[in-house]
Amino acid sequence: MKSNNELAVLRHSAAHLLAQAVTELFPNTLLTIGPATEDGFFYDFLPSTNFKEEDLPIISRRMHEIVARNLPMTHYQMDKAQARELYKNNPFKLELIDQIPGDTVGIAQQGDFYDLCRGGHVDSTGQLGHFKLWAISGSYWRGNRENQALQRISGTAFFTAKELADYEKLKEEAALYDHRRLGKQMDLFSFHEEGVGFPFFHPKGQRILNVLRNYLQKLLDAQDYQEIATPTMLSDHLWQQSGHYQHYKNNMYFCTIDEKQYAIKPMNCPGAILVYKDRPHSYKELPLRLSEFGHVHRHELSGVLHGLLRVRAFTQDDAHIFCTPDQLESELKKLIELTYQILNRFNFTQISVALSTKPENALGSNELWEQATNSLKTSLQEAGIAFTINEGEGAFYGPKIEFRIKDSMGREWQVSTIQVDFFLPENFDLIYVASGGARQRPVMIHRAIYGSYERFLAILIEHFKGHFPFWLAPVQVKLLTITDAQKAYAQELALKLKQHGLRVEQDNSSDPLSGQIKTAQLEKIPWMIVIGQKEMDQGTITLRYANGKQEFGLSYEQFLEKAHHANNA
């Protein structure tokens, strides 16, 4: 397969192809912009009458015709005056022309179709045959809902028919294992109109979250993390001091208490800082690793909410590490190692790393930013980890490393973040007493490995297609009986297994065994124990795996040993 960059060129070219087809079919349509996106392209139009769903196949056919014409795609510069004349009836293009620096603008041309464009196309329309149009949707000029409403046609394109077919198959597969669908089917969580964007965790979903939490907790205990808990609401005054009020206000919810304004926390850092500041700290206590199971609220537009992947309330596996500048690199290395250890535990082995640098609306001096950015770079380099750089995409208070994982369907997800922060310690005048007695400024690291428990769970559901490995499964073992005569015995056995911490259920139906097996398979339960008269008489266990493989005549101890092993596998 070609590089991402070449694919973007192909897809942007396909957007021009789309625009040409639309212009030919609906000549009174105004063109705006048509970029490549992460997995395809779109073009935003202002049609004279709205496009309908039925127009999509017509447009698609016309695009194939233009492909067959194999028109050369060219690009040239044009004087702005001439371009303004060309687009005198298109206020969108005129606005774009005004914003392009210099005296000329680029024009892309294929046959008698032309479009204002920076450039970067394939050689001819004949190369664009492997595309697929997806949908017509509403959009706004420049994505701002206060501007002119437009119509967006979106789709994707690939270099070969096989690539397109593979992609479409993956999309179908992903739809099949959509976490919202599996979440409902497996009774893991729900959403309700009484709390838009706020997940409700059902017992089985909560069990998975608890396993995730306990697994992490053990690793953190071993690294001397100290857990804290800070309030959900804190006064505006604090968010002003932390800079969240100035930089993040649009994503925050507010509440009034005793005529004072409080914000519902979107992040846990100011709370952790108040805990740090509550008493003096000696250098002997550093690095001080304060972890918080932090439940935060962040506003998202209702249109972008998406199951557990994009919510308005979520729980971070947050931590704030306070250390001396000298300890920074070794802490970062520890964190990078921990991140890999945890992500690997879920069979995420393809991990890509990006370093995000100083954004436009940053706090603090260039010098501090450089120092922080360099520490992150060195730590990654010394760990032998390749990384890309996202210029200008850091948070307003510091540079960060982001970890993206590739799931079982080849899709990428951003999860873990490690962020260096020299600014909040400065803002809040954080101090530690150095060995000589001098008052020194600690460095702060913000980090989350799962990121958000909710989002990580969504990714896991899709990654495992609902078939959680034994150690994560909400129900690990289901007890089936051949006849009702074994039900009481099964119940006793279930109780014993539960006492060993196993997550066990019993089939209470009077379905025949084949029906019970089918139910357990639909519930995606990894192990079944099948109990007949023989098992009851001999006190043995017949273990049936989800894949149908069976083991007979296990003793109770052998079974526990196997379960214990599977829990740690």
Next chain:
Amino acid sequence: MKSNNELAVLRHSAAHLLAQAVTELFPNTLLTIGPATEDGFFYDFLPSTNFKEEDLPIISRRMHEIVARNLPMTHYQMDKAQARELYKNNPFKLELIDQIPGDTVGIAQQGDFYDLCRGGHVDSTGQLGHFKLWAISGSYWRGNRENQALQRISGTAFFTAKELADYEKLKEEAALYDHRRLGKQMDLFSFHEEGVGFPFFHPKGQRILNVLRNYLQKLLDAQDYQEIATPTMLSDHLWQQSGHYQHYKNNMYFCTIDEKQYAIKPMNCPGAILVYKDRPHSYKELPLRLSEFGHVHRHELSGVLHGLLRVRAFTQDDAHIFCTPDQLESELKKLIELTYQILNRFNFTQISVALSTKPENALGSNELWEQATNSLKTSLQEAGIAFTINEGEGAFYGPKIEFRIKDSMGREWQVSTIQVDFFLPENFDLIYVASGGARQRPVMIHRAIYGSYERFLAILIEHFKGHFPFWLAPVQVKLLTITDAQKAYAQELALKLKQHGLRVEQDNSSDPLSGQIKTAQLEKIPWMIVIGQKEMDQGTITLRYANGKQEFGLSYEQFLEKAHHANNA
């Protein structure tokens, strides 16, 4: 000691004694009311010039003089017209007279002092010698800050000098072990002006909360509780349906999202109900015990906030049990048993139980209330538990049982609650499918055993006076070394013990052993391990208990065995 009722009569009489002394000393003072309280009495005055702290001993001396006069205390009825004439210059008393039903009002008299009063006094001022005035504070007429500001003088009184002395000793002791003081000293939690009434848990406080949670979790797992998690904010619409909006609005915080009003949850029940309603339920699933570690916010006036005992945000060990009417009594019995088991675990053995019945602003019919109240009565009676009845003190949606514990200083605290609710299932049209296929209405039980984790922790801190038993202590074992030569060995040992789940710290100072022991004692750590050259060479452990008792030559395994035993003791 006399009964609570006799004590209340004594204390109300002492309030009259106080009022007489104030009237003699400051004749222009207007009297309002002077009731007995749980642990004393107060009188609210409107003085012509404000009382000062220095006035207290003067008033107290005058009270003793009046005691010495041994004036008979009498009570008689007076025509309202005559009383209005008597109080023509006192608008407070005139307001009270207007509100008393009938044509006459009661007047208490001792010497030439008289006061409007319902009655209930001791025979003469000579019986009131064992009192103590505490403080002058601000108050408002009828406790409403929009009314006239008054001055309150408060104090207490007992029948004998010994009772008063014992009580004062207890107060001093309680002040010494005030959880706010110990919480700071032991670095368990803090409060900050950035979040008035919202606790910040420090690592050691959070560790105790986690032990409390894990202990409870195991018991709940064994009883097939299913944990859920529901959102912090839910729409007003839902709170209107649940009745909270109408009955509890003044204690709730609100927030606006997308132009809709949301309430920050003061209770977890509506969320649990939405989870229940998300799919159909068969009778086979009942009783369905949904537990929630529910973080709620409830407004309290800033004046009544009191450390962790009275906060504005707390976490309930909440559960909602959905069962058939037939299962109600057996569920209640299970709950009563579980409550005793848990409270006993903390050495709370004196538990008093009260049943609260239908309040004035109740939802639902008398019939439903009677049915619910009778189930609670029967369950208690069959468990052989004596209980009192608090008429009219149930929640608006159902009757409840409340459990009060007596702590090590003899003080009582209300903790656990079990509440039957026939109304929310009705309001929300909750259904289960009975064995015949009919749609039936489940009963709901709300229950919390700790009540609030925050408040329970406050009670535990004071109850144990900071000396937590081994299984609860935030640091269970501290490793001390005789010289720095054993530090590395101690660190290794600490790591090994941590891997066994023990909460271990090491003294990193170079203080002499005696100093290290003193520090550990101040930190109230139950066990110390003392490591010298001998222990290092022989691989043995010297264990020192907080009380100074020591055990020598323990093997590592013997020590672990002891710790394991203490964790379960």
